[in-house]
Amino acid sequence: MPLHDSEAIVLRTYPLGDADRLVSVLTRTDGRLRGVAQGARRPKSRFGAALEPLTYLRLWFYQTETRDLVRIRQCEILESFLDVHSDYRSSLVMSLAAEITDAVIPEREPQDAAFRLLLHVVRGLRQTHQASLALGYFLVWTIRLAGWLPDLDRCSSCGRPVIPGPPFAASSVSPEPMYWSLSQPGLCCSQCRRPGMHELTADTLAAARRMLSAPLYQLASDANSPRVSPEFEAYFLDMIEHHIERRLASRRLYEESR
Numbered sequence: 001m002p003l004h005d006s007e008a009i010v011l012r013t014y015p016l017g018d019a020d021r022l023v024s025v026l027t028r029t030d031g032r033l034r035g036v037a038q039g040a041r042r043p044k045s046r047f048g049a050a051l052e053p054l055t056y057l058r059l060w061f062y063q064t065e066t067r068d069l070v071r072i073r074q075c076e077i078l079e080s081f082l083d084v085h086s087d088y089r090s091s092l093v094m095s096l097a098a099e100i101t102d103a104v105i106p107e108r109e110p111q112d113a114a115f116r117l118l119l120h121v122v123r124g125l126r127q128t129h130q131a132s133l134a135l136g137y138f139l140v141w142t143i144r145l146a147g148w149l150p151d152l153d154r155c156s157s158c159g160r161p162v163i164p165g166p167p168f169a170a171s172s173v174s175p176e177p178m179y180w181s182l183s184q185p186g187l188c189c190s191q192c193r194r195p196g197m198h199e200l201t202a203d204t205l206a207a208a209r210r211m212l213s214a215p216l217y218q219l220a221s222d223a224n225s226p227r228v229s230p231e232f233e234a235y236f237l238d239m240i241e242h243h244i245e246r247r248l249a250s251r252r253l254y255e256e257s258r
Contacts, residue, residue: 003073006030008059009118011102013051015041023051023072024102025059026118031109032102035061035070050075052082054094054122068107081122089131089257095250097121097138103244104146117141124216133220135254136228139236140211148243152178152205156186162205175202180235182242204232230258 006027014022021040026032040047050057056079062071085091101118105111117138125134143149154161155178162176178187179197188197207226210219219225233255241247 002062003060004030004063004070005058005060007078007115008033008057009115010051010053010055010057011098012053013040021047021051022069026101026105026111026115027059028112028115029110030063031111032105032107033061033063033070034068034107035072037072037075047072047075049080049082050077052080053098054081054118055079056081056119056122079123081126084122084126087129087131089254090125090129090134092250092254092257093125093131093135093138094122096135096248096254099248099250100138100142100240103246103248104142104240111145113145114142117145120216124220127217128220130220130225132228132233133225134216136207136226136232136236137211137216137219139233139240140208143236143239144212146243148239150180150186152187152209155189155192156184157188157192160189160191162189175206177201178205182238198235199231200235201229201231203227204229204235207232230255 006029008025008027011024011026016022016036019039019041021037022034023037024032024034037047037051039045040051055077058076058078059072060074062073084094097118101114105114121134121138125131128134150156162178176190178189178200179193180187180200181197187200188194207228210226237248237251
């Protein structure tokens with residue numbers, strides 16, 4: 001049985017038996033994997049703090065095609081984010097990011113872009129201390145990488161382009177909102193709006209567009225940093241829950257922390 005190694009980010013861990021731990025990790029070379037870390041719950045485990053959620057590490061593991069679980073042999077911490085967990089809202093953002101990644105990324109499919117996104121967001125969260133902005137950035141890019149992001153500039157029903165909100169709009173023209181419903185793909189303009197649809201303001205659309213055009217640390221340092229409103233978070237979280245067909249356990253705690 002060959003020994004594999006890869007950079008990895010710990011997503012979630014679960015107790016297994018009396019002393020072991022079941023670990024879900026996102027690896028750079030093999031995608032999302034689930035594995036068993038034998039003896040990880042013992043006081044003098046060789047894994048130490050390496051299996052804390054969202055730890056960036058070098059992982060050595062055994063993998064066979066006939067088994068769903070890999071066997072984790074060894075870990076080496078490359079970067080720990082325990083200090084970020086000390087802030088409650090930042091800790092909740094990290095929990096949401098880990099839970100979403102674990103739910104959205106298929107097993108054993110290399111996802112280098114998703115790996116780089118998760119690492120970029122956690123590093124940005126440590127650098128900027130802007131929990132809402134980090135979560136908004138993560139949500140927009142996760143949905144884009146998954147192929148679920150609708151056209152933010154054009155009505156999906158009539159094809160009419162909408163006027164981008166600030167800072168893209170000309171000062172003489174009022175920005176235009178768009179409307180959405182989970183029962184209908186895409187966004188609709190005011191002329192095609194149907195009963196029961198929810199509004200996305202021009203500011204929310206502009207914030208999402210900006211997040212697709214610049215790294216997180218640059219957005220955070222901008223004097224006109226995009227504002228992530230509860231409306232923004234609700235739309236993108238609802239979309240993710242719709243596609244994974246279940247509620248996110250970390251979402252309620254995050255929303256209660258506002």
